[in-house]
Amino acid sequence: MLKEIIVKIIQEKISAQIKQFFLYCIGGGFAFIIDVGGLYVFTEYLKIWYIFSATLSFILAAIFNYLFQRFITFKSVDKNISRQFILFVIVAAIGLLINNTLLYLLVELAGIWYIFAKVLTAAIVLVWNFFVNKKFTFK
Numbered sequence: 001m002l003k004e005i006i007v008k009i010i011q012e013k014i015s016a017q018i019k020q021f022f023l024y025c026i027g028g029g030f031a032f033i034i035d036v037g038g039l040y041v042f043t044e045y046l047k048i049w050y051i052f053s054a055t056l057s058f059i060l061a062a063i064f065n066y067l068f069q070r071f072i073t074f075k076s077v078d079k080n081i082s083r084q085f086i087l088f089v090i091v092a093a094i095g096l097l098i099n100n101t102l103l104y105l106l107v108e109l110a111g112i113w114y115i116f117a118k119v120l121t122a123a124i125v126l127v128w129n130f131f132v133n134k135k136f137t138f139k
Helices: 001-044 050-073 082-108 115-135
Strands: none
Touching: 001 050, 001 115, 050 082, 050 115, 082 115
C-alpha cells in the first residue's frame, strides 16, 4: 500500500514535470520562430551583421518567452515581477552569451550556415534556460 502511494506520487511529479517541460518547449518554439525569423530578416533584408542580428532577435524572443513562461508554463503568482524579470534577463543574458559564442564558432570556424548554426545553438540554450529558470526564476 505504501509502495503504491509512493509510486503514484513519483509518477504524478514526473508527469507534471514532463507537462511543464512540454509547455516550456511550446513557448520556446514560438520564441525560436521569433528568434530565427528575426535573425533572417535583420541579416538578409536589413543587412545587419549576423551577430548583431542574433542579439536583436534574441532580445525580442526573450521578451515573448518571459511572458509565455511566466503566465502559461510556470503560472507564476510572484508579486515581485521586477525581481523575477531581472532574474529572467540575467538567465537570458547568459543564454545570449552562450548563443552568440557558439554561433560565431560554428559559422566562422566550422563554416556552418548561420541559420543552421542558430538551430544548433538554440537547442543548447533551450536546455540551459529551462533548468535555470525553473530553479531560480519561476520557483
